[in-house]
Amino acid sequence: MFNGLGSGMHNISRKTDALARSISAENFTGEKGKGGAATEGTGKSCARDLGQGWKISPCVNIKPHETLTLADISGQGAVKHVWITEGGLRSRALILRIYWDGSDTPSVEVPLGDFFATADSRDYRQLSSLAVCSNPQKALNCYWEMPFYKNCRITIENISDDNGTIFYQVDYILTELPDDCLYFHAQFRRVNPLPYKEVYTILDNIHGKGQYVGTYLFWGVNNNGWWGEGEIKFFIDGDKEFPTICGTGTEDYFCGSYNFDVNGKYTEFCTPYSGLSKVTVPDGTYSSQQRFNLYRWHICDPVYFDSDLKVTIQALGWRSGGRYLPLQDDISSVAFWYQDRICNTFPALPDADGLEII
Numbered sequence: 001m002f003n004g005l006g007s008g009m010h011n012i013s014r015k016t017d018a019l020a021r022s023i024s025a026e027n028f029t030g031e032k033g034k035g036g037a038a039t040e041g042t043g044k045s046c047a048r049d050l051g052q053g054w055k056i057s058p059c060v061n062i063k064p065h066e067t068l069t070l071a072d073i074s075g076q077g078a079v080k081h082v083w084i085t086e087g088g089l090r091s092r093a094l095i096l097r098i099y100w101d102g103s104d105t106p107s108v109e110v111p112l113g114d115f116f117a118t119a120d121s122r123d124y125r126q127l128s129s130l131a132v133c134s135n136p137q138k139a140l141n142c143y144w145e146m147p148f149y150k151n152c153r154i155t156i157e158n159i160s161d162d163n164g165t166i167f168y169q170v171d172y173i174l175t176e177l178p179d180d181c182l183y184f185h186a187q188f189r190r191v192n193p194l195p196y197k198e199v200y201t202i203l204d205n206i207h208g209k210g211q212y213v214g215t216y217l218f219w220g221v222n223n224n225g226w227w228g229e230g231e232i233k234f235f236i237d238g239d240k241e242f243p244t245i246c247g248t249g250t251e252d253y254f255c256g257s258y259n260f261d262v263n264g265k266y267t268e269f270c271t272p273y274s275g276l277s278k279v280t281v282p283d284g285t286y287s288s289q290q291r292f293n294l295y296r297w298h299i300c301d302p303v304y305f306d307s308d309l310k311v312t313i314q315a316l317g318w319r320s321g322g323r324y325l326p327l328q329d330d331i332s333s334v335a336f337w338y339q340d341r342i343c344n345t346f347p348a349l350p351d352a353d354g355l356e357i358i
Helices: none
Strands: 019-024 060-062 067-074 077-087 094-100 108-111 132-135 139-142 146-148 151-158 164-174 183-191 200-207 210-220 232-236 274-278 291-297 303-305 308-313 316-319 323-326 330-339
Touching: 019 067, 067 164, 077 151, 094 183, 146 151, 146 183, 151 164, 183 200, 200 210, 200 330, 210 308, 232 303, 303 308, 308 330
Parallel strands: 108 183
Antiparallel strands: 019 164, 060 164, 067 151, 077 139, 077 146, 077 164, 094 108, 094 151, 132 139, 183 330, 200 308, 210 291, 210 303, 210 330, 232 308, 274 291, 316 323
């Protein structure tokens, strides 16, 4: 019988024994028949004339430097969808972490907006893709399927000095899993600025068997001219000096071409598997540094590896004489992948100042 994994239009009519569950501020544990039963919460005053069952706990407040557990699920199943939005905090003030099967090491450790391919919350751009969507007003949605055999724990940390408010919902199923399910991972990195003639590393020190499924880049340009001549490289299963997979240019990897240039202007696009948005448009005074969101999901074309994986990208522009110019840009990334073990080689997350977008 269909177990509820890999659900879509092709199997939506299949019978299943999977159990649908949901965690939110209206049901912190996801317990069956307990949604909307709160008697205390952020909406209690608004519902004072109506009473229990009338939106008494729609959201949670998060204090400065506080970590909240959004979900703690026991059993066997998979996260199917996450919706979250926050109010009042600056970009990258919230850190999302996800832990699998009782591990103390997070398999996801990413600033909230970056996880949803929307790093700078001050300049909202709608994003509609198969894996994540950012809908009006910064309504962040994730559709990566995330299996777990024993436990799933999702936390969010407020690393700022300000109070915040979080609305969220974690939709999941409890079901029997096959023994070949892999653990979902997402890792954040930032280098600002990239040292001259150095290559930016998106992912490294990955050991095990799995597949690479996506890249998000938030690219801050520090030079005039085109910035995307650099090649992305996938070093797979023992590759040393040269990779097995080598792209032909940054815009090519993100499924574009010729600088994303139509009639002399960058052209934004948003598709199921790839996209570009120009986040900062220079205004002639204070807003000057151009920044770009770029995403590429390897949903139909995962990069499979048997033992190890490293992913890098060059930052290249142009200088005089038709020569490449190694750039010193502000580059952030999130790498998305699945593997057969919980990765414990994450680099240290930058502190609040190291994350801040100015």
